[in-house]
Amino acid sequence: MMIEVLFVLIVTALAASLLGVFLVLRGMAMVTDAISHTILLGIVIAFFITNDIRSPWLIIGASLVGLATVYIIELVSKTELIRQDAAIGFVFTALFAIAIMLVSKYAGNVHLDMDVVLMGEVIFAPFNRIDILGFSIPNALWQLSIILLINIIFVTLFYKELKVTSFDPKFAYIAGFSVAFIHYALMTLVSVTAVAAFDAVGSILVINFFVAPALTAYLMVKRLGAMIGLTLVFAVLNSVAGYCISFYFDLSVAGTTAFVALITFMIVFLFNSKGFISSRIQKMQQKKAFSRAMILMLMSEQSHQSLTREEIMSHFNLSTRQFNRHIDHLLINEYMEKDEERYMLTRRGEEFTHYTRLKYELPA
């Protein structure tokens, strides 16, 4: 039965992160965060009307409020009176607050537990079961699998449209694609997915399931197809690792998975070939190489053909340590030679400065 928890977690992560690819590319991560909170209002209102916690109207209500959230945010930021980040923060907390007020007033005695809404509890998923073709499976797994399937169909069918509207919406419009349709279709699916993911991972952490795998993949790829594939790999990887760690240490499954996602992201951010550390190292090496080239270039000028240690140090403002490092390197590689206390270029050094001039298009 516990393995079913893992399945729910994986399917949630796949369904959310697949859409997350496009949310990241469109800079809509925070809008998604807003949706994942405000859909509670739709759930609460639909629940009051139907009085049935399993009614499909809950999903419809939630989606409508999700779309309304996007629309209101756009409306408010279009006035240019306040900026989009402020509009998001203000609209989503306002709608979320209404939902909380309604829950606290009327739903105190029914099963709409605020802790579960906020934090989610995926380990409860197997208790609520449904019979499909004679098999008893968790309701959440059934629901999320259908939503995953819908999301896959959506992305496959509209791959080209999603790509072009995300990259260059004006061009997409002129090319005859409805940018607004794709936008609202995507937002509808985000709302539906967020509702279904509610039980499993809660409204606070669901944003992590949407964007973390996509952000990690984004650091590593150069094509959209690869980004989608890698995003799904990270979604599964984070879920499996999060599940195992949470059971070993007896922690919240969703919380641990979200934390693992952060760790995966940090590892890729720091160590990937285009990542933070390697680009720092590369920059340092470039800087060193450039300093050495500048020393050689100076010595190739008519009036500076032989220089003393002090002259080089003061000209480039070098410390003794820096000077020794550079000069050792240049002597060992025979770009320059030392005669008594003066340094001068070797033939190799002269050739090097010649090519450097060409490379940087400097006058000879």
Add this chain to the structure above:
Amino acid sequence: METLITIKDLNVAYQEKPALWHVNMSIPVNSRTAIVGPNGAGKSTLIKSIMTLIKPISGKIDIDGKDARHALKRIAYVPQKGEVNWDFPATVLDVVLMGRYVHKGWFKRTNRQDADIALSALKTMKMETFRNRQISELSGGQRQRVFLARAIAQDADIYIMDEPLQGIDITTEKLIIDVMKSLQQEGKTFIVVHHQLDTVEEYFDYAVILNKTVIAEGSVEAIWNESNIKQAYYETSGAHE
């Protein structure tokens, strides 16, 4: 000259500030038209209105006698480099292939033939060796070439370009002008927002001098003179009177 685009009494405003005021003009078919004017003259607003990206307060824009909205697919738009996210996970070829989307409509994918067309467009822009490069790795001039290659792959007959020569190297500038002139031979029309006054005569054959309203319009020979330029750049335009 035969007219391709006719604009009648176009008025556009952002909030209460007029961006374009009583614009009446026409653009001849198969021309290389420069849209010239000082900052804030409404040059970008004008081309965006032609592409119906902006809703005007009033006015009528026809392309070949039909409302511009019904002729959008004939337009290849070359935006300013800053308008898209260059960190998008796409290669040079991916972006150029987007030009083919116009002919695909919804759902249909691009095929081998589209890839060939995209590659030959890249060759025209001398970018074929960069086809698998990620777009974030390109220089400003290379980015502009990719955009123009996308327009060529689209095989449209009207090219609208927003300051394509801004911030690019001289080789790319010459290439863009050469390509523009040779495509004109094939019957294409170019509408280019242009910011260098000294090259108008060399690069274009038709010009619209704009400062909120049309200061002068006609063949470059006829209207490109000091008094018109002065009026657009140094004197208040009719919009404020």
